[in-house]
Amino acid sequence: MTRERLGIKDFNIRKMTSSDLDEVFKIENLSNPTPWSTASFLDCLKGNYLNLVVTKNNNTIAFCISSINFTESHLLNISINPEYRGLGIGKFLLKKAESECLGKGIKDIFLEVRESNKIAISFYKAMNYRYVGVRKNYYKTELGREDGFIYTKHMEISKFLSLFRQMTYIIKKLFTI
Ligand SMILES: CC(C)(COP(=O)(O)OP(=O)(O)OC[C@H]1O[C@@H](n2cnc3c(N)ncnc32)[C@H](O)[C@@H]1OP(=O)(O)O)[C@@H](O)C(=O)NCCC(=O)NCCS
Numbered sequence: 728m729t730r731e732r733l734g735i736k737d738f739n740i741r742k743m744t745s746s747d748l749d750e751v752f753k754i755e756n757l758s759n760p761t762p763w764s765t766a767s768f769l770d771c772l773k774g775n776y777l778n779l780v781v782t783k784n785n786n787t788i789a790f791c792i793s794s795i796n797f798t799e800s801h802l803l804n805i806s807i808n809p810e811y812r813g814l815g816i817g818k819f820l821l822k823k824a825e826s827e828c829l830g831k832g833i834k835d836i837f838l839e840v841r842e843s844n845k846i847a848i849s850f851y852k853a854m855n856y857r858y859v860g861v862r863k864n865y866y867k868t869e870l871g872r873e874d875g876f877i878y879t880k881h882m883e884i885s886k887f888l889s890l891f892r893q894m895t896y897i898i899k900k901l902f903t904i
Contacts, residue, residue, distance in 0.1 A: 738816065740823045743778035743790060745769070750787035751780065758806035760841075761867050768792075771803075777827055781807075781820050789816050791824050793836070800828045802838035821854055829882055836882065839875035841866050848876065855888070856880045 743751065748768055755762045771778055771792050777800070781789040791805040802824070807816050828836060839862060840847045856878035865875030 737783060738788075738819065739782045740779055740820065741782065743772065743780045743792075745772060747780050747787045747790070748772075751790045754787070754790065754806050754808050755804070757809050759804075760869070763804065776803075777824060777831075779820060779824055779827070781816055783811075789820055791820050793824055793828065795828070795831060795833065798832060798834040800831075800833045800836045802836055817850055818854065825880070825882065825885075829886065834882055836880045838878050839865060840878065842874045842876055843868075851878045854880070855885060 748765060751768060752762075752765055755768075775795050777791075777793045777795055779791050780787045788811050789805075789807040792803045794801045794803060802821075805817065805821060805824075807820075825836065836856075838851065838856070840851060842861075857880065858876060859879050860877045862875040862877060864872035866873050
């Protein structure tokens with residue numbers, strides 16, 4: 728499927744339920760070198776988490792899970808079915824998670840990403856996440872361990888920047904008419 732053929736209206740975002748878990752678990756196993764157990768996913772459905780899925784024709788094709796702690800959120804997992812990567816679904820899903828976080832009064836979002844996961848790093852940079860540090864030997868690998876990079880996004884600053892970008896766009900349009 729190409730990006731041109733993809734319309735975001737073809738996709739739906741909603742809260743994850745236990746009936747999504749089989750598909751979520753399949754996506755997880757295709758995405759994560761050290762996949763979460765089904766028990767971990769079940770725990771997230773019970774606790775203080777924001778759990779979202781993207782569906783297409785009622786099939787679950789992506790998910791994201793964030794913990795919610797007062798004014799902070801920790802993005803714990805975001806994975807797209809490999810057949811649907813590079814089509815803008817990650818952006819669509821993360822933006823929705825961010826707007827839900829804003830609605831809950833979250834000020835900062837944190838996440839860790841494997842040092843070797845260049846695609847995810849480029850994804851978070853494109854979503855305006857900022858590198859703030861490293862957790863040494865944070866992740867297991869086949870051969871040992873690797874570092875986790877910590878990225879963060881301050882929601883108030885992002886909201887201001889996005890307003891600023893929109894205003895600049897409108898002003899440019901007005902002057903080119
Ligand atoms: C990382 C991931 C969630 C991105 O989702 P996606 O739907 O494929 O990404 P999108 O199509 O929304 O792309 C958004 C941006 O990410 C970056 N990006 C996406 N795929 C990329 C690739 N293959 N190479 C480089 N940059 C890429 C680009 O900047 C892109 O913006 P652009 O299309 O305007 O250039 C997805 O690749 C995935 O599920 N990976 C496996 C699981 C994983 O690593 N999760 C993160 C754990 S920390």
